[in-house]
Ligand SMILES: [Zn+2]
């Protein structure tokens with residue numbers, strides 16, 4: 001049994017066509033080969049659209065993420081500063097350089113044991129755990145200095 005493919009106009013055996021319930025002879029109007037090609041084209045086009053969409057909105061995604069992270073960081077630091085977020089040593093208030101320090105522990109060691117890379121995962125965890133004690137706010141300078149002093153011992 002032969003059928004002509006509506007796309008490539010070649011006459012092919014029934015086995016060269018996919019089954020299709022919507023066609024009256026029960027076979028797709030395109031041969032398998034043409035169907036494969038159409039599928040592939042559709043897929044590349046869809047991927048291209050997704051890529052374009054992502055590129056056009058990438059800025060929005062990242063901005064939104066940064067804003068919510070900054071807000072969370074501020075909230076956590078304000079809690080551990082009992083008010084305005086500031087460094088416990090030099091009293092600096094620049095949020096960009098402020099970070100959280102584990103008071104009695106080596107911060108790097110602590111982060112490693114929790115299996116996180118520090119930063120926002122730590123903040124999220126602290127908030128979830130209801131602000132456990134043992135942390136202080138330090139700026140990067142004072143933090144570096146503390147770790148320098150620790151490793152010197
Ligand atoms: Zn065909």
Ligand SMILES: [Zn+2]
Nearest residue numbers: 087090139142
């Ligand atoms: Zn400081």
